[in-house]
Amino acid sequence: MEFASDNVQGADPAILAAMMAANDGTTYSYGADPWTGRAVEALSAVFGRPVTAFLVLTGSAANSLALSALVPPHGAVLCHREAHINTDECGMPELFTGGAKLIGMGGAGAKLTVETLSARLDQFVRGEHEVKPCAFSLTQATELGTVYAPAEVKALCDFAHGRGLKVHMDGARFANAVASLGCSPADVTWKAGVDVLSFGGTKNGAVMLEAVVFFDEALAQDFKFKRKRAGQLLSKGRYLGAQMEAYLKDGLWLRNAAQANAMAKRLAEGMAQVPGVRLPLPTQANEVFPIMPVKLHEALLAAGAHYYDWPGDGPGTDDVRAGEIFVRFVTGFRTTHADVDALIAAAKRLA
Numbered sequence: 157m158e159f160a161s162d163n164v165q166g167a168d169p170a171i172l173a174a175m176m177a178a179n180d181g182t183t184y185s186y187g188a189d190p191w192t193g194r195a196v197e198a199l200s201a202v203f204g205r206p207v208t209a210f211l212v213l214t215g216s217a218a219n220s221l222a223l224s225a226l227v228p229p230h231g232a233v234l235c236h237r238e239a240h241i242n243t244d245e246c247g248m249p250e251l252f253t254g255g256a257k258l259i260g261m262g263g264a265g266a267k268l269t270v271e272t273l274s275a276r277l278d279q280f281v282r283g284e285h286e287v288k289p290c291a292f293s294l295t296q297a298t299e300l301g302t303v304y305a306p307a308e309v310k311a312l313c314d315f316a317h318g319r320g321l322k323v324h325m326d327g328a329r330f331a332n333a334v335a336s337l338g339c340s341p342a343d344v345t346w347k348a349g350v351d352v353l354s355f356g357g358t359k360n361g362a363v364m365l366e367a368v369v370f371f372d373e374a375l376a377q378d379f380k381f382k383r384k385r386a387g388q389l390l391s392k393g394r395y396l397g398a399q400m401e402a403y404l405k406d407g408l409w410l411r412n413a414a415q416a417n418a419m420a421k422r423l424a425e426g427m428a429q430v431p432g433v434r435l436p437l438p439t440q441a442n443e444v445f446p447i448m449p450v451k452l453h454e455a456l457l458a459a460g461a462h463y464y465d466w467p468g469d470g471p472g473t474d475d476v477r478a479g480e481i482f483v484r485f486v487t488g489f490r491t492t493h494a495d496v497d498a499l500i501a502a503a504k505r506l507a
């Protein structure tokens with residue numbers, strides 16, 4: 157009963173096979189290899205236009221480096237309070253931007269709206285005495301398992317651009333969002349106004365692989381220096397290129413995400429039938445966030461279930477009452493019906 161995260165699972169065999177296939181012989185290093193070249197071409201094909209993309213090893217590095225291309229040290233990045241960049245990256249965005257400030261805002265389901273962004277921007281009245289708002293970052297799928305529809309992304313991007321901000325999207329779970337929305341990757345990124353995307357791979361079947369994808373080439377100027385300086389330019393870059401090529405080939409990335417999403421939906425439907433359990437948020441990607449009695453939570457842990465309680469703002473649309481706890485279950489590309497059904501059966505038995 158393992159539902160702690162989507163990176164508790166191993167890698168997709170097709171990706172490991174691609175790394176093995178790339179293992180023979182010698183090749184150019186530092187990303188000048190053919191696998192990396194083909195990976196960037198494949199990313200361009202996925203987005204339906206040429207992109208400038210850089211492969212890196214972790215999502216935190218992808219986010220922090222992407223932001224460093226958008227924001228000067230005296231700048232501010234506006235984001236949701238629960239955003240990974242704000243809560244889980246140990247100050248890396250601040251470090252890589254040379255000191256820019258992250259400004260967290262609230263919003264149900266970890267989603268932001270034009271109204272929230274507008275109200276916060278209106279509070280910048282001190283000129284050079286405070287930081288300058290330079291970027292807006294949204295997470296797709298969000299930290300609370302919800303997704304932004306293309307029209308929502310467009311409204312936010314249009315507004316942010318109108319106020320002089322660049323837009324970054326943290327897509328550590330971008331595949332889950334696209335699989336859930338059923339839209340094209342273009343519709344929810346550059347066509348909606350996103351300037352830079354952190355495109356995730358690790359959570360969805362890669363070994364260690366993320367990409368920083370620029371839709372505006374001008375913003376990528378000098379990015380190669382930033383990546384090197386951050387220790388993210390892998391000398392044996394062929395292994396990153398091979399992973400990305402295999403990840404995108406024949407839609408593997410979307411198939412894996414669809415499996416994880418389907419298992420989350422099954423889990424949400426099952427959990428909704430457990431006495432005392434409420435689901436305050438829609439399950440739109442591969443994460444399920446129930447409110448449940450603390451006693452049931454403790455019994456599930458004792459029975460061997462592995463998942464986390466979720467601190468922070470909570471559901472935002474519901475209250476966690478005395479004797480209750482807000483928790484997170486994450487499914488992955490290898491989660492099976494049997495895995496989900498075992499958890500639901502245990503919850504029903506213990507409730």
Ligand SMILES: Cc1ncc(COP(=O)(O)O)c(C=O)c1O
Nearest residue numbers: 214215216217240295299326328
């Ligand atoms: C929303 C989000 N962004 C980015 C990341 C990437 O993190 P890492 O640096 O662990 O690869 C994660 C991982 O948990 C995440 O959930």
